[in-house]
Amino acid sequence: MKRPNGFDRGAEPPRPEPEPLPRGQNATPVGDRGAQAAENALGDDSVWRARLSRATRRTSPAGSTADGDEAETLDAQQADAIDDTADDAPLAPTVDLSDVRAARGSSVEGVSPADEHPTVDLSALEQRKSSVLDRFRGDDEDAVRVAERRLAKAAKQRKQQERRERRRFSAESRGRRRQWIIVISAVAALMLFVGAGVFTPLMAVREVQVVGAKSVDAAAVQAALNRFDGTPLALVDDAEVHRALEPFPLIQRYAVERVPPHTLVVKIEERVPVISVPGADGVSLYDAAGVLLGSVKDAPAGVPTGEGALTDLGSAAFRSASRALRDMPVDLRKQITTATATSAQDVTFTLDSGITVLWGEADDSRRKAVVLQSILTSLAGQPITRIDVSSTEAPVYE
Numbered sequence: 001m002k003r004p005n006g007f008d009r010g011a012e013p014p015r016p017e018p019e020p021l022p023r024g025q026n027a028t029p030v031g032d033r034g035a036q037a038a039e040n041a042l043g044d045d046s047v048w049r050a051r052l053s054r055a056t057r058r059t060s061p062a063g064s065t066a067d068g069d070e071a072e073t074l075d076a077q078q079a080d081a082i083d084d085t086a087d088d089a090p091l092a093p094t095v096d097l098s099d100v101r102a103a104r105g106s107s108v109e110g111v112s113p114a115d116e117h118p119t120v121d122l123s124a125l126e127q128r129k130s131s132v133l134d135r136f137r138g139d140d141e142d143a144v145r146v147a148e149r150r151l152a153k154a155a156k157q158r159k160q161q162e163r164r165e166r167r168r169f170s171a172e173s174r175g176r177r178r179q180w181i182i183v184i185s186a187v188a189a190l191m192l193f194v195g196a197g198v199f200t201p202l203m204a205v206r207e208v209q210v211v212g213a214k215s216v217d218a219a220a221v222q223a224a225l226n227r228f229d230g231t232p233l234a235l236v237d238d239a240e241v242h243r244a245l246e247p248f249p250l251i252q253r254y255a256v257e258r259v260p261p262h263t264l265v266v267k268i269e270e271r272v273p274v275i276s277v278p279g280a281d282g283v284s285l286y287d288a289a290g291v292l293l294g295s296v297k298d299a300p301a302g303v304p305t306g307e308g309a310l311t312d313l314g315s316a317a318f319r320s321a322s323r324a325l326r327d328m329p330v331d332l333r334k335q336i337t338t339a340t341a342t343s344a345q346d347v348t349f350t351l352d353s354g355i356t357v358l359w360g361e362a363d364d365s366r367r368k369a370v371v372l373q374s375i376l377t378s379l380a381g382q383p384i385t386r387i388d389v390s391s392t393e394a395p396v397y398e
Contacts, residue, residue: 197260198234205231206262215270215293216250224248225266233258241266250293274325275306275318275339286313288322302334304349309341320344320362327365332373360390367392 197203208225210218224244228236241256250270257265273285276299285293285303290313299305304325309317321339324347341347347359357372359365368389375387375397388396 194234198232201230201232203233203261205229205233205236205264207264209263209265211265211267212269216248216268221245221248221251221266221268225264228264233260233262233264236264249291252287272326273300273303274322274333275310276303277306277311277313286322288326290314290318290322302330302336304333304336304339307338307340309343310339316344317341317347321347323362324359324365324368327362328369329373332369355384356386358386358388358390364392371395 205228208222208228210221210225213221224247225241227244228240236256236258238256241254245251245254245266245268251268252271253269255267257267259265271287271289271291271293273293274288275286276283276296277286278284279295282295282297283299283305284295285299287293306318306321309315310321312318321341325333325336325339335351335353336349337352338350339347340350345361347361349357349359351357355376359368371389371392372387372395375389375395379397384397386398
């Protein structure tokens with residue numbers, strides 16, 4: 001069986017074979033094309049050398065010299081020793097060397113075997129192989145450099161994005177910090193203002209004003225409030241103001257205002273006498289709550305004299321009549337001279353014109369006052385003795 005060794009063993013014309021090369025040298029086909037084919041078929045150096053030696057041994061002429069025979073014998077032994085290893089090695093692709101053989105057949109006589117079979121320097125092959133590997137490695141290095149450049153570009157973009165995010169968050173944090181500073185400053189200023197007003201004499205009371213005093217002596221009220229001079233406005237106690245105004249029964253209600261930096265204003269509302277009750281010492285004046293406002297010899301205008309059950313300050317008739325007088329207009333009250341009642345539902349007033357007015361109970365007194373004034377105006381000059389306004393929807397007059 002024919003051994004597949006990469007050489008085409010087809011029929012060829014007999015030709016003189018070159019002498020074997022000295023030991024340590026290698027032979028290769030002539031021409032760049034054969035060298036390139038041998039380099040491409042090169043898988044293992046030892047296998048390639050074994051096959052080359054075996055081919056040289058088989059093609060050597062019968063009339064070789066003794067040195068050639070000895071070299072051939074040694075090369076054959078080396079080839080046989082490596083043959084077993086070569087058989088196990090992977091086979092190289094088949095190379096067509098017909099062109100090389102054609103070139104050998106056309107060589108002229110006088111050409112030395114060394115010229116016909118030039119020596120191939122394995123170091124050059126190694127260099128060419130290394131150059132190919134370096135070229136592939138260069139491509140890899142170029143890809144690595146491209147990847148590195150992309151990575152550096154991505155890192156730069158990431159840093160730029162982080163820088164933009166830091167600027168954005170820094171602006172937001174500065175805005176929030178500015179707001180907090182404003183709020184804290186406002187609170188601190190308010191606390192400082194309150195502290196200065198409470199604990200320092202910068203906003204102490206230096207002036208007291210009394211507003212609304214008519215029957216009450218305003219000078220006496222102001223003298224009673226002088227106890228608060230030098231007291232900070234924020235520390236003026238309403239309970240202390242109440243105790244200062246208790247000796248004045250004519251004051252029904254009051255209000256305290258603190259006007260910075262040094263003014264204390266007291267607004268008072270006096271009690272209004274609505275009923276007078278005759279007594280041993282004159283006429284006693286009472287308001288709607290039954291509080292004694294004072295005593296006079298004659299009842300003033302607008303304070304009718306109470307008769308019947310109205311002399312009892314704790315009765316329902318007194319409370320109903322006093323409420324009706326309190327709620328009606330002052331002009332109408334000044335026309336009433338006497339008031340009488342036996343119960344809370346039959347309060348009756350007598351006008352200075354002699355007309356008797358049946359008022360009824362104290363509810364809806366303002367509307368009753370309007371109806372009464374309308375009747376008096378429309379019937380002025382007519383002889384009327386009695387008007388009933390207890391029912392505002394159906395008033396009656398006689």
